[in-house]
Amino acid sequence: MSELDPVIHAQARLRTMTVLNTLGVGDTIAFPRLQELLQMTSGNLATHLRKLEGSGYVSVEKVLEGRSPVTYIGLSRRAAVRLPPTSGSCASSWSPPADAFGGTFNP
Template sequence: MAKADEIIHQSLRLRIMAALHAARADEGMEFNRLKALVGATDGNLGSHLGTLEGAGYIALTKDFVGKKPRTRAAITRAGERAFRDHRDYLRDVIEAGG
């Protein structure tokens, strides 16, 4: 059986990783779009993005659109691998229970 990834397992981080995994073909996702998608506050999302970035699972880029700051998050290759492994772990748990 696959092993749980304790960083991804937290429910908001799992939702973040799922959203970024789905958006991987794009150039990541803007902070406000991600915030709305996962139902987080600014501070809560920022904290969890910091944890995921520290683990090497996501990359954050900051730039400006005109004079307005923009933060984008994108899943990394290590993040892709960790997300797939954790997804397999969850699948194993579900199938073992059924």
């Protein structure tokens, strides 16, 4: 068995990756919505996202919508290939509200 990657197996980052893995390939979620789903502070989530982005697991895109900055987060291609599909027991134990991904963005 291969060694577990401590970057994604820290509890907060594993929760983040689990939520992001429920998105479709190429889909993203707005930072405030991800923060709400994970019930994390913005500083805590930002710190974990920087670690995940630095390791190539997530992609972060900052855009302007009108005059407001918006940050979108999604799985990187590397992570999408390495993570199992969300049909397993971990994914089935978590179900987002019906409108959970209403803020998704597909560039």
